[in-house]
Amino acid sequence: MREDGHIPAAPARRAGIGLRAPHLNAVLGGRPPVSFLEVHAENHMGDGRAFEALAAIRRDNAVSIHGVGLSLGGADTPDPVHLARFAELVRRIQPVLVSEHLSWCRDGEIYLNDLLPIPYTAEALDRVARNVDIVQQAIGRRLLMENPSHYLAFAEPGARETEFLAALCRRTGCGLLLDVNNVVVSAANLGFDPYGWIDALPVGLVGEIHLAGHEAEDGLLIDTHGAPVPPDVWALYAHAIRRFGPQPTLIERDRNIPPLDELVAEAAAADRIATDAGAPHVRAA
Amino acid sequence: MSALRELQRDMASAIRDAAAAERLAPRPLAALATPQRLAIHARNYRAGLTAALASIFPGTQRLTGEGFFAFAAAGFIAKSPPRDPIVAHYGDAFPAFLAGLPALAASRWVAEAARLEWTVHALGAARPTPPCDLAALSGASDARVVWSPAAILFDAPCPAADLIDPDGDLAALDLARPCRLLLAAAPDGVVQHALSAAACAFLQSLRDGARLSDALAAHPPSPAFDPPATLRSAARLGAFAAITPV
Numbered sequence: 001m002r003e004d005g006h007i008p009a010a011p012a013r014r015a016g017i018g019l020r021a022p023h024l025n026a027v028l029g030g031r032p033p034v035s036f037l038e039v040h041a042e043n044h045m046g047d048g049r050a051f052e053a054l055a056a057i058r059r060d061n062a063v064s065i066h067g068v069g070l071s072l073g074g075a076d077t078p079d080p081v082h083l084a085r086f087a088e089l090v091r092r093i094q095p096v097l098v099s100e101h102l103s104w105c106r107d108g109e110i111y112l113n114d115l116l117p118i119p120y121t122a123e124a125l126d127r128v129a130r131n132v133d134i135v136q137q138a139i140g141r142r143l144l145m146e147n148p149s150h151y152l153a154f155a156e157p158g159a160r161e162t163e164f165l166a167a168l169c170r171r172t173g174c175g176l177l178l179d180v181n182n183v184v185v186s187a188a189n190l191g192f193d194p195y196g197w198i199d200a201l202p203v204g205l206v207g208e209i210h211l212a213g214h215e216a217e218d219g220l221l222i223d224t225h226g227a228p229v230p231p232d233v234w235a236l237y238a239h240a241i242r243r244f245g246p247q248p249t250l251i252e253r254d255r256n257i258p259p260l261d262e263l264v265a266e267a268a269a270a271d272r273i274a275t276d277a278g279a280p281h282v283r284a285a
Numbered sequence: 286m287s288a289l290r291e292l293q294r295d296m297a298s299a300i301r302d303a304a305a306a307e308r309l310a311p312r313p314l315a316a317l318a319t320p321q322r323l324a325i326h327a328r329n330y331r332a333g334l335t336a337a338l339a340s341i342f343p344g345t346q347r348l349t350g351e352g353f354f355a356f357a358a359a360g361f362i363a364k365s366p367p368r369d370p371i372v373a374h375y376g377d378a379f380p381a382f383l384a385g386l387p388a389l390a391a392s393r394w395v396a397e398a399a400r401l402e403w404t405v406h407a408l409g410a411a412r413p414t415p416p417c418d419l420a421a422l423s424g425a426s427d428a429r430v431v432w433s434p435a436a437i438l439f440d441a442p443c444p445a446a447d448l449i450d451p452d453g454d455l456a457a458l459d460l461a462r463p464c465r466l467l468l469a470a471a472p473d474g475v476v477q478h479a480l481s482a483a484a485c486a487f488l489q490s491l492r493d494g495a496r497l498s499d500a501l502a503a504h505p506p507s508p509a510f511d512p513p514a515t516l517r518s519a520a521r522l523g524a525f526a527a528i529t530p531v
Contacts, residue, residue, distance in 0.1 A: 042370055042371045042372065042373075043373070045371060046410070047412065048410040048411050048412055049409070049410055049411065049412060049470075050410060052412065068370070069370025069371065070370075071370075074293065075287055075289045075290035075293055076290075079370075082369075082370055104293060105370065106370070107293060107294060107297035109368050110297070110301075110366045110367065110368060111366070111367040111368065111369065111370045112297060112300055112301070112326075112330050112366075112367075113329070113330050113333045113334055113367060113370075113372065114300070114326050114329040114330050114333065116293075116296060116300075116326060118289070119289070119292065121288070121289070123287060123288055123289050124289050127287075127289060151322045151325045151326070152322050152323070152326075154292075156288070156292075189322075218321065220321075220322070220325070222325065
């Protein structure tokens with residue numbers, strides 16, 4: 001929110017970048033030429049310096065908040081203490097988008113610091129829908145849920161991921177954060193067609209797209225967020241844009257973080273692909 | 286127990302403990318739950334937390350070497366897994382864990398260096414307290430201070446600040462030389478202000494609620510301790526949230 005009380009509108013359906021600590025001062029010193037900046041909620045909670053920095057950035061930039069610790073795929077309901085911190089951050093920053101993951105990370109009192117997959121069973125759908133409802137009530141707005149990267153395929157038969165995501169959206173009113181890199185990684189590791197996965201996802205649910213890099217290791221793809229967006233992810237992104245239309249799109253990098261200019265250049269490349277993919281109209285900011 | 290909860294307990298055990306992963310292997314946890322694939326999540330868990338500890342304790346890592354630090358971090362992660370999803374909150378018990386390692390029994394200064402790094406890390410997230418006006422003392426017969434949550438007195442039996450200095454010369458250090466600091470959050474980081482033993486004890490008295498007169502009586506001026514100068518420095522650095530005449 002700017003000092004005059006103006007709340008920036010939702011981000012244009014163009015590309016932004018993930019904001020991480022190495023670029024914090026650069027962004028505080030001048031607005032980068034991207035549509036929006038996305039931060040991990042857990043890096044800016046509380047009332048300290050990290051929150052102050054984010055609030056300062058919010059005055060001049062559209063900000064998206066991406067949670068990693070609510071464990072919405074967990075059997076338990078969200079930790080009320082952490083949910084309260086999350087909701088308070090959303091209330092104070094008034095982000096243009098709020099998102100979390102279709103995964104779990106909490107086992108009782110212990111947090112596993114990873115985005116762990118769930119089986120797509122009826123019980124899991126009930127639990128995730130309950131948890132998403134709890135979060136949406138706490139923040140008073142729509143949540144976007146991100147498809148995770150998969151290395152394991154569960155033994156218990158369940159729905160296809162696209163069916164599960166669509167059902168979750170129907171039951172809760174949440175939207176989808178489509179992580180194209182995660183689709184590429186999961187498709188390679190579990191042996192399905194990533195283009196078919198995109199085509200099976202109903203139109204009208206996607207509210208944001210993530211793009212990132214991965215690395216190959218021992219015959220598997222690992223979702224590292226440690227490399228530039230590779231050609232196979234760009235190609236699937238173009239396919240997704242053709243199906244879902246232009247969406248706010250994020251360039252994510254969490255390791256081997258390059259200079260800010262390189263991330264901005266990747267965001268510009270995403271905008272070009274969105275335009276070339278036949279977008280009839282790119283809404284202005 | 287629900288099927289989802291049971292599955293997640295099994296997965297959590299396998300991720301946290303390789304031996305548990307072996308025990309669980311015969312169970313149909315997942316169709317593609319080969320050890321290699323479960324190990325990706327186990328590695329993500331340990332590598333992420335080890336990297337978080339290394340970012341908070343870079344000086345400690347320099348002192349121990351990367352190999353020993355990774356060994357110690359693995360032991361700590363196994364013993365004290367995170368109980369908060371905010372990774373920056375993880376590691377407050379790491380210095381005490383290091384102090385209890387038999388391999389470091391003859392090198393207690395490593396744990397003290399880690400304790401200083403955690404203190405600096407924790408203060409680095411705090412909002413600085415503005416300098417306090419000592420004018421409240423003028424005309425007052427006595428006073429107490431309200432200690433700022435953004436300031437900490439650090440007292441160690443070894444030169445902890447020099448030990449974590451990346452440019453320091455470890456070979457030249459007297460490891461028996463104590464380190465006493467007033468640490469305070471500042472707009473651009475954390476300020477470290479060196480204190481004499483008497484000045485540190487004086488400020489500890491004030492922090493713990495003593496009246497100014499009592500603290501002065503217990504810690505009289507000396508060539509190494511100038512009480513007005515100590516008060517001015519502490520007030521300037523934001524150690525006092527307020528001064529209350531009594």
